[in-house]
Amino acid sequence: MSDKPAVAFYWCASCGGCEEAVVDLAEDILKVVEAVDIVLWPVAMDFKKSDIEARPDKSIAAAFINGAVRTSEQEEWARLLRKKSRVVVSFGACANSGGIPALANQFGKEQILKYVYEDCPGVDNPGKTRPKVKSVDEGRVLTLPELHGMVRSLDQVIDVEYYLPGCPPTPKLIMAAVQALLAGKLPPKGTVLSPDIALCEECRRKDSKPSDLSLTGFKRPHQVQIDPEKCLLAQGLVCMGPATRGGCEALCPGGNMPCTGCFGPTSRVKDQGAKFVSSVFSNIAPKDEKGIDAVLDGIPDPIGTFYRYGLSKSLLRRKLN
Amino acid sequence: MTGNTEKHDGLPRVGFYICHCGTNIAGTIDVADVRKYAEGLPGVAIARDYKYMCSDPGQEMIAADIKKHKLERLVVAACSPNLHEETFRKAAARGGLNPFYFQMVNIREHASWVHTDKLAATRKVKDLSRAAIARVRFHHALDKQRVPVDPNVLVVGGGIAGIHAALTLANAGKQVTLVEKEATIGGHMALFDKTFPTLDCAACILTPKMSAVKSHPNIKLWTYSEVEKVEGYVGNYKVQVKRKPRYVDEDLCVGCMECIDACVFKEPKFRDKFNQGLGKRKPVYIDFPQATPKVVLVDPETCIQLKTGKCKKSCAEVCDRKAFNFEQKEKIEEIKVGAIVLATGFKTYDAGRDPNYGYGRYPGVYTALEVERLVNASGPTSGEVVLRDGKHPKAVGIVHCVGSRDDKSNKWCSRVCCMYSLKLAHLIKEHTGAEVYNFYIDMRAPGKAYEEFYDKLLSEGVHFVRGRVSDVTDWAMTPEEEGRLVIRVEDTLAGFVRRIPVDMVVLSTGLEPQADAQEVRRRFNIGCGTEGFFQERHPKLAPVNTFTEGVFIAGGCQAPRDIPDTVAQAGAAAAEALALIDAGFVELEPNTSHIAAEECSGCKTCVPLCPYSAISMEKAGENAKAVINEVLCKGCGVCAAACPSGSIKQNLFSDDEIFSEIEGVLTK
Numbered sequence: 001m002s003d004k005p006a007v008a009f010y011w012c013a014s015c016g017g018c019e020e021a022v023v024d025l026a027e028d029i030l031k032v033v034e035a036v037d038i039v040l041w042p043v044a045m046d047f048k049k050s051d052i053e054a055r056p057d058k059s060i061a062a063a064f065i066n067g068a069v070r071t072s073e074q075e076e077w078a079r080l081l082r083k084k085s086r087v088v089v090s091f092g093a094c095a096n097s098g099g100i101p102a103l104a105n106q107f108g109k110e111q112i113l114k115y116v117y118e119d120c121p122g123v124d125n126p127g128k129t130r131p132k133v134k135s136v137d138e139g140r141v142l143t144l145p146e147l148h149g150m151v152r153s154l155d156q157v158i159d160v161e162y163y164l165p166g167c168p169p170t171p172k173l174i175m176a177a178v179q180a181l182l183a184g185k186l187p188p189k190g191t192v193l194s195p196d197i198a199l200c201e202e203c204r205r206k207d208s209k210p211s212d213l214s215l216t217g218f219k220r221p222h223q224v225q226i227d228p229e230k231c232l233l234a235q236g237l238v239c240m241g242p243a244t245r246g247g248c249e250a251l252c253p254g255g256n257m258p259c260t261g262c263f264g265p266t267s268r269v270k271d272q273g274a275k276f277v278s279s280v281f282s283n284i285a286p287k288d289e290k291g292i293d294a295v296l297d298g299i300p301d302p303i304g305t306f307y308r309y310g311l312s313k314s315l316l317r318r319k320l321n
Numbered sequence: 322m323t324g325n326t327e328k329h330d331g332l333p334r335v336g337f338y339i340c341h342c343g344t345n346i347a348g349t350i351d352v353a354d355v356r357k358y359a360e361g362l363p364g365v366a367i368a369r370d371y372k373y374m375c376s377d378p379g380q381e382m383i384a385a386d387i388k389k390h391k392l393e394r395l396v397v398a399a400c401s402p403n404l405h406e407e408t409f410r411k412a413a414a415r416g417g418l419n420p421f422y423f424q425m426v427n428i429r430e431h432a433s434w435v436h437t438d439k440l441a442a443t444r445k446v447k448d449l450s451r452a453a454i455a456r457v458r459f460h461h462a463l464d465k466q467r468v469p470v471d472p473n474v475l476v477v478g479g480g481i482a483g484i485h486a487a488l489t490l491a492n493a494g495k496q497v498t499l500v501e502k503e504a505t506i507g508g509h510m511a512l513f514d515k516t517f518p519t520l521d522c523a524a525c526i527l528t529p530k531m532s533a534v535k536s537h538p539n540i541k542l543w544t545y546s547e548v549e550k551v552e553g554y555v556g557n558y559k560v561q562v563k564r565k566p567r568y569v570d571e572d573l574c575v576g577c578m579e580c581i582d583a584c585v586f587k588e589p590k591f592r593d594k595f596n597q598g599l600g601k602r603k604p605v606y607i608d609f610p611q612a613t614p615k616v617v618l619v620d621p622e623t624c625i626q627l628k629t630g631k632c633k634k635s636c637a638e639v640c641d642r643k644a645f646n647f648e649q650k651e652k653i654e655e656i657k658v659g660a661i662v663l664a665t666g667f668k669t670y671d672a673g674r675d676p677n678y679g680y681g682r683y684p685g686v687y688t689a690l691e692v693e694r695l696v697n698a699s700g701p702t703s704g705e706v707v708l709r710d711g712k713h714p715k716a717v718g719i720v721h722c723v724g725s726r727d728d729k730s731n732k733w734c735s736r737v738c739c740m741y742s743l744k745l746a747h748l749i750k751e752h753t754g755a756e757v758y759n760f761y762i763d764m765r766a767p768g769k770a771y772e773e774f775y776d777k778l779l780s781e782g783v784h785f786v787r788g789r790v791s792d793v794t795d796w797a798m799t800p801e802e803e804g805r806l807v808i809r810v811e812d813t814l815a816g817f818v819r820r821i822p823v824d825m826v827v828l829s830t831g832l833e834p835q836a837d838a839q840e841v842r843r844r845f846n847i848g849c850g851t852e853g854f855f856q857e858r859h860p861k862l863a864p865v866n867t868f869t870e871g872v873f874i875a876g877g878c879q880a881p882r883d884i885p886d887t888v889a890q891a892g893a894a895a896a897e898a899l900a901l902i903d904a905g906f907v908e909l910e911p912n913t914s915h916i917a918a919e920e921c922s923g924c925k926t927c928v929p930l931c932p933y934s935a936i937s938m939e940k941a942g943e944n945a946k947a948v949i950n951e952v953l954c955k956g957c958g959v960c961a962a963a964c965p966s967g968s969i970k971q972n973l974f975s976d977d978e979i980f981s982e983i984e985g986v987l988t989k
Binding site: 196199209210213266 | 921928968
């Protein structure tokens with residue numbers, strides 16, 4: 001066994017974008033590979049669960065786990081890696097706060113299964129067959145992971161040392177985190193490895209934000225020609241920047257798209273969506289109920305907009321069956 | 322501050338006290354059970370119940386316990402914090418504890434007074450107490466800030482309340498600005514001929530006070546003016562006053578009224594608002610001969626010069642003081658004051674809203690205010706009670722409670738109508754010798770010498786019919802009723818329905834909040850009751866204070882009241898303002914918000930939301946951060962709630978405090 005520190009990468013309910021981000025380190029990844037011994041990385045290398053199980057406890061220096069926890073298999077892996085690792089880094093929005101998969105918490109499990117396997121247009125399933133945890137076919141027993149009733153963030157399942165925010169985290173933040181880990185310069189447990197200040201701080205459009213937005217309507221990016229210089233909120237676009245932790249260097253506003261909030265809130269905010277709602281909606285121009293409703297009609301999917309990455313950790317939690 | 326470090330369960334040591342408030346609380350809540358329950362809660366070092374926590378022994382018990390049991394936090398479950406929060410903060414301070422290590426639980430207004438199910442109410446008190454105990458752990462030691470008080474006072478409204486308050490303050494040596502919406506001060510009282518129950522002449526007692534206001538060296542009188550905007554806080558208000566153009570220079574006009582004679586309109590032909598529309602006036606006019614200030618004004622709606630610019634301006638020509646200025650513009654003036662007395666008065670009920678009584682349909686139907694002008698020697702008829710058709714009434718019916726004590730309009734008793742109806746009955750009888758009928762529901766005469774006044778009227782041969790009038794009609798059923806107004810009423814003493822023909826009907830309209838009461842109360846940041854009158858801080862113990870420090874209320878804007886009560890209240894409001902000013906400084910509540918510069922992203926969300934304009938951006942450009950002026954901040958919490966990055970924190974309302982309180986309520 002190598003004397004380099006062992007590092008594991010794992011993915012739970014995620015899209016693979018976080019894996020991409022690791023690859024996006026480009027030539028820097030060689031430095032990482034040089035410095036550490038990668039003992040698990042399902043997307044790139046072939047390892048078996050038994051390999052990890054065979055390792056002594058706490059023998060992995062750091063496990064980077066991305067994705068939300070949605071199935072029994074993901075939970076098993078998370079617990080296994082926790083047991084074998086000295087440090088667990090919750091990697092990316094899904095692991096940190098549920099991410100896109102957590103939007104499923106708006107619906108009950110039965111509701112989801114019924115839609116996906118029966119009601120969804122395009123489904124041809126006259127027998128109403130659904131996946132089963134255990135099924136027997138010609139004497140052979142087949143098993144599948146069980147779908148949990150709720151999508152959880154990683155820290156709702158296991159203890160987590162650090163968080164790398166983003167959908168996905170930027171290579172710069174990943175590299176800084178890896179270097180801090182290798183150098184042993186570790187911040188206090190629970191730290192989110194990104195500046196604890198809202199995105200506006202680093203947005204080049206900041207100066208063009210008027211102090212009173214007086215919003216008369218909300219627009220979606222495809223409905224307008226976006227002015228590349230002007231504050232996006234001032235253009236009526238839902239930019240989550242003011243309620244979102246900075247550190248990405250305002251990539252989306254820089255690319256002429258509003259921030260969707262993937263870095264989550266600052267450490268001082270318990271519920272990102274609620275905070276955004278109470279701040280920006282206080283700046284709606286009409287003051288009567290009808291006028292306010294008309295402005296809000298510009299946001300067809302409030303939960304998908306304000307809680308796009310954070311439903312697991314929000315005060316809303318989930319829909320009970 | 323405690324300075325002790327010994328902890329209980331590793332948590333700050335909490336003292337919990339529950340008050341019986343006699344039977345006010347203990348009659349519904351099992352206080353001993355709550356006390357026992359609290360003893361077992363984490364961090365609670367001692368729990369006690371006591372008959373009256375606010376009493377001296379109650380407070381002493383707290384102060385002694387803090388020392389003896391090394392308490393670091395204090396929770397008192399008693400009445401509303403509005404009443405005794407300050408009491409217990411002081412008790413904490415006497416015990417050596419920072420007064421803000423304290424949380425009050427309102428279990429009287431929020432539990433015992435509003436619930437009948439004793440078990441459930443006791444459970445609720447446990448929940449609320451648990452929440453307070455959970456929250457108080459997160460409290461911080463805070464200090465109150467002292468700021469000086471501006472000694473000048475603003476009085477809004479120039480009726481008898483405003484006049485009396487202004488004079489009292491000015492006599493005490495304070496500089497007073499009296500702002501009145503109309504062109505003259507005097508208010509409703511200036512409309513009256515006599516006042517009940519003494520029947521002394523209203524003008525004789527009012528006009529000396531009006532001229533005293535005008536000539537007082539300490540009073541700046543701004544009539545025809547309205548308060549536009551109020552900023553600041555107790556002791557330091559900045560007020561913008563809109564001064565409407567009179568088109569006549571107030572300093573030059575001496576009120577000779579020659580311009581009125583010289584007006585190109587030879588006859589007065591426009592509705593005279595002061596005389597309730599019973600008389601006419603010209604475009605240049607003065608409300609009444611004793612108007613104060615005695616300055617004419619020009620109505621831009623009717624003046625030819627102001628409407629078209631094409632008048633020979635005979636009014637201006639005749640004025641040897643050269644007081645006319647048709648170019649006058651509305652202007653905004655700003656003043657700084659330490660205290661504000663609101664005496665914005667009331668309006669009378671619109672009698673047209675009761676179609677059954679025929680006001681506006683039958684010329685013989687009058688409102689009480691109109692009759693006040695009719696019987697007034699300086700009124701449009703020089704005191705002669707002559708009807709709109711020129712006749713003199715032989716029989717007059719006075720209908721009480723129009724727009725009062727009525728589910729369809731206003732539920733409240735307007736307090737003054739019984740008495741003024743008696744007064745009008747007396748005056749009409751005196752002026753005309755007519756038969757006068759009073760139709761009343763109950764005769765309410767609870768003031769000094771009021772019952773005696775009623776007795777006097779009974780002996781004067783005025784008729785009293787107990788019953789609410791159903792309608793007034795001109796539909797005659799007998800020849801005697803032909804051409805007259807018939808009052809239909811159930812006489813509840815005689816027990817039958819009567820039809821009483823009269824020539825004149827007087828509707829004793831009730832008192833209502835001013836039409837703009839809601840706007841005004843928002844402007845001054847005070848509250849209103851459900852009926853729309855301004856809300857006093859406490860109905861018994863702080864009747865002229867409001868929930869906004871430094872803003873006091875007096876007279877009909879607070880509730881319907883008669884002249885003696887109004888004057889007494891105006892004096893009280895002036896005294897409260899004096900007490901505030903003469904203290905020299907005010908202590909500001911430390912529940913203010915603050916921003917950590919290193920946490921602020923400079924998004925500016927909070928800036929437009931602050932109702933007190935306390936937030937500004939420090940420096941312009943890239944590194945601009947929001948800063949809160951803590952002296953201006955009143956702790957409303959809007960900015961803290963709205964700050965999208967959670968960088969604004971409010972003392973006593975941090976997330977930790979609020980969420981632990983919520984959890985405390987919800988977790989068993």
